Amino acid sequence: MGSVQSIEFILDKMMDMVGKSKEEIFEIGEESRNEYDNLKRELSDIQKKVIKMIEQSERTELHSRFARNRLAEVSKHFSHYSDTEVREAYEQANDYQVKLALLHQEEKQLRDRRNHIERRLMKLGETMERADHLINQINVVINYLTGDLQLVSDMVADAEQMQQFGLKIIHAQEEERKKLSREIHDGPAQTMANVMLRSELVEKILDQQGVEKARIEIRDLRKMVKDSLGEVRRIIYDLRPMTLDDLGLVPTLAKYIRNAEEHTGISISFKNIGRERRFPANMEVAIFRFVQEAIQNACKHAAPSEIQVKMELTDKRVTAIIKDNGKGFDPLLKKEGSFGLVGMKERINMLDGKLSIDSKPGKGTLIMVQIPVSPHGESE
Incomplete structure (x- = not known):
């Protein structure tokens, strides 16, 4: 009886220590x-x-440009202006230059702070993830000490799998939102701000310098709007290429690869073997996203000079091969926080496909996926 009481006392102490540890980790x-x-x-x-700050800098730059032009005009025709006018022209140009320098400095400080916060957020995210993981592990210990080991093992396996799956989805969504937000901010939003400033400038030029100068500015303005429209269409295309529904997998891939080659400056070739045909929508989307992810990973991480994409369509399977001559990597080493390969594998597993990766540091990378075609899988 004493042994039983001793064991219960030890278990109570262990449970108390584990509970306190869990609370401390939860507080962290x-x-x-x-x-x-x-x-x-x-x-x-x-x-x-x-x-x-960017908008203010651009307005100040515009005023500075006018002030410099005024100063140049006064300097050129010095004798036509009084000493006061010359001094005011010089002081005004100098004031705008000083203001512009201060604005650039303040903008740099803001960007540095932004970069620091982004790095800190990344580390805090890792800390929260580790804390959640430790709490899950402690829950495992508590359940093990108070219940059936096999039941606990099943519960932990299911919970961990669901947690990891949920974390990956949330991470992928946040990364996609961050990327989309950054693209819109650095692209169309920036251009629209410039369009607003340039439209104001056109009015002033029309009043001060005449129709011909205004037409030049309008042509520049039209080009900015055209470029912004192209950027918006590219972002929409990345989210969901319409041609995938209308034309099918091969034409959509060919168009995407042409755009990627033009956008990155990397030589990307595409070759299709076999008769073009339609596949179920989920299969076409999965293959397109697989190729897209592989090309983006290569461009982002491998620094290649050439990427080759090959598609082979047969009655039994679809094979996609992406090969680059970049830096390569060790497939056995898992990079923490990276879900690129995980996302690829999940897409392929849903279609009962096979994924193989052949890569070595300094030797480039070859990624191949094979997806079976069901007898009734082709869409008419």
């Missing part, structure tokens, strides 16, 4: 979440300030 996680939320709000404010 909550503190990290609070700091994370505060930094996210600060980051949002800084991003807004950066946009305003």
Whole structure:
């Protein structure tokens, strides 16, 4: 009886220690979440300030340009102006230059702070993830000490799988939103701000320099709008290429690869073997996203000079091969926080396909996927 009581006493102590450890880890996680939320709000404010700073800098640059032109006019016809006018022209040009320098310095400070916050957010995210993981592990210990081991093992396996799956989805969504936000901010939003300033400039030029000068500015303005429209269409295409539904997999891939080659400056070739045909929509989307992900990974991480994409369509399977001559990597080493290959494997597994990766550091990378075609899989 004494042995039983001793064991119960030890278990109670262990449970108490484990419970306290869990509370401490939970507090660390909550503190990290609070700091994370505060930094996210600060980051949002800084991003807004950066946009305003850019707009203010552009307006100041415009005024500075006019002041410099005025100074050049006064200097050229010095004898036509009084000493006061010459001095005012010089001081005004100098003031705008000083203001512009200060604005650039402030913008740089804001960008540095933004970069620091983004790095801090990344580390806090890792801390929260580790805290959640540790709490899950502690829950495993608690369940093990108080219940059936086999039941706990099944519960932990299911919970861990669901947690990891959910984390990957959330991570992928946040990364996609961040990428889309950055593309819109650095592209169309920036251009629209410039269009607003240039439209104001056109009015002033029309009043001050005449119709011909205004027409030149309007042509530049039209080009900016055209470029912005192209950027918006590219972003929409990346989200969901319409040609995939209308024309099918091969024409869509060919168009995407042409655009990717033009956008990156990397030589990307595409070759299709076999009769072009339609496949189920989920299969076409999965293959397109697989090729897209492989090309983007190569361009982003491998620094290749050439990428080759090959498609082979038969009655039994679809084979896609992406080969690059970049830096390569060790497929056995898992890079923490990277879900590129995981996402590829999940897409292919849903279609009962096979994925193989052949890569070595300094030797480039070859990725091949084979997806079976069901007898009734072709769409008419």
